[in-house]
Amino acid sequence: MASLDFNPLEHPVVFAGPQFMSIYSAWVEHFPFAFLLIDLARPRVFVELGTHQGDSYCAFCQGIVATASQTKCFAVDSWAGDDQAGFYGDEVLKSLREHHDPLYSRFSTLVRANFDDASKQFADGSIDLLHIDGHHAYESVKHDWETWRRKVSDRGIVLFHDTATRDREDFGVWKLWDELSPQHLSLEFPHGGGLGVLVTGANAPQPVVQFMHFARANLALVRNFFETLGNRMLTFQVSLKMCDRLEATWQALAHWRQQVGMQPALPAITMAQGMTNPPAFARMTAEETRRVIEEDLRLRQWLAQQQRQQSPQQPSKPPA
Ligand SMILES: C[S@@+](CC[C@H](N)C(=O)[O-])C[C@H]1O[C@@H](n2cnc3c(N)ncnc32)[C@H](O)[C@@H]1O
Known part of the structure; x- marks a missing residue:
């Protein structure tokens, strides 16, 4: 038995x-x-x-x-x-x-x-x-x-x-x-x-x-148990997908920075890093997300300021 x-x-x-x-x-x-x-x-x-x-x-x-x-x-x-x-x-x-x-x-x-x-x-x-x-x-x-x-x-x-x-x-x-x-x-x-x-x-x-x-x-119980644990793995995979998006966003922002004469800002993380240590990478992705959002916001504020001044002869200093 x-x-x-x-x-x-x-x-x-x-x-x-x-x-x-x-x-x-x-x-x-x-x-x-x-x-x-x-x-x-x-x-x-x-x-x-x-x-x-x-x-x-x-x-x-x-x-x-x-x-x-x-x-x-x-x-x-x-x-x-x-x-x-x-x-x-x-x-x-x-x-x-x-x-x-x-x-x-x-x-x-x-x-x-x-x-x-x-x-x-x-x-x-x-x-x-x-x-x-x-x-x-x-x-x-x-x-x-x-x-x-x-x-x-x-x-x-x-x-x-x-x-x-x-x-x-x-x-x-x-x-x-x-x-x-x-x-x-x-x-x-x-x-x-x-x-x-x-x-x-x-x-x-x-x-x-x-x-x-x-x-x-105990089919439902066992399936649910492994699906729940599997979801935890998916969470790490989401951070890889997020990094993919962040890389695309950095590219768009770099293009924008170039237009206004600034050096491109570089991504701090790449997906290859995430493949080999997903849990540590998930934390790095959270930090990178904050960086991208701040960068995006800074550029928008600078652009808004430019528009307010409407003085093409004397543009403000771009953010560093
Ligand atoms: C569905 S993917 C494997 C996914 C992988 N196990 C994973 O964890 O993501 C199928 C792979 O089988 C390989 N493949 C399919 N038929 C094959 C064959 N007859 N001989 C050798 N490789 C084959 C393909 O090159 C492909 O990389």
């Missing part, structure tokens, strides 16, 4: 702050569950299909370090993009390496390859945790599942991202999820695009099996 107890306080990693995130990935909302899953499953080998900027992958790596799990990790991606994620250049992998290599390269490898080619590097039954997050068309995700399912071990757990995106014609993960989830012990988190958790292995780790039974018996 499976235990129906789950106490998150026994897994403090679930409350950890993020160490890395990008501006747009919907996966950030699942970071707390990724941390928990590593703590519960302690996989020997973790493979991710579809890494892009590294949001999900770095969350798993962060969880591995935080829980001292003895896991070997492999991120597989062409790092070229596709028609859904968008096509991108080498700078994406370069920027991921800058964060990933110093922290995680002792146990983690970034494999730049097509999924089908990379599958030949993994023995059958060798992967304890597989995350499928590549192209989301039904035919593509089904192909990835069918190619990689035999690689999964008897302790296996398979994750699918974007199970809840049903309103896009080119997305069909939900359809595969509808087929697979009744055949296995399964759980879906509908927030963050939807994350499906499929326990495929007959000898899956007991803590995972117990958690799954608890979650299925």
Whole structure:
């Protein structure tokens, strides 16, 4: 009889702050569950299909370090993009390496390859945790599942991202999820695009099996708990989006300053700083917001003063 107890306080990693995130990935909302899953499953080998900027992958790596799990990790991606994620250049992998290599390269490898080619590097039954997050068309995700399912071990757990995106014609993960989830012990988190958790292995780790039974018996509670923790991650991501806006505002203000003969004022923060330490960055963004608003106000006051004086021959001194 499976235990129906789950106490998150026994897994403090679930409350950890993020160490890395990008501006747009919907996966950030699942970071707390990724941390928990590593703590519960302690996989020997973790493979991710579809890494892009590294949001999900770095969350798993962060969880591995935080829980001292003895896991070997492999991120597989062409790092070229596709028609859904968008096509991108080498700078994406370069920027991921800058964060990933110093922290995680002792146990983690970034494999730049097509999924089908990379599958030949993994023995059958060798992967304890597989995350499928590549192209989301039904035919593509089904192909990835069918190619990689035999690689999964008897302790296996398979994750699918974007199970809840049903309103896009080119997305069909939900359809595969509808087929697979009744055949296995399964759980879906509908927030963050939807994350499906499929326990495929007959000898899956007991803590995972117990958690799954608890979650299925307390579905609303567990979903709400992880959605709430996921919202906390979104708050940090909002500061990245804010920085994006602030950079655009600085550009507009710089143009204005140039028009009136002033030196451009420089932004104090850039988004790259935020990706690698989102909590500290959120505080810096608050300060930067104040700076931009004050700068904007100063320029407006100066302009208003100019208009009042209406004396083009003798303009006031512009603010420093
Ligand atoms: C949805 S994104 C991954 C998102 C990422 N997991 C995150 O946390 O934001 C999909 C990625 O899969 C890659 N991809 C899609 N199909 C692929 C294939 N057949 N082989 C290699 N890479 C592929 C794309 O290059 C893209 O970077």
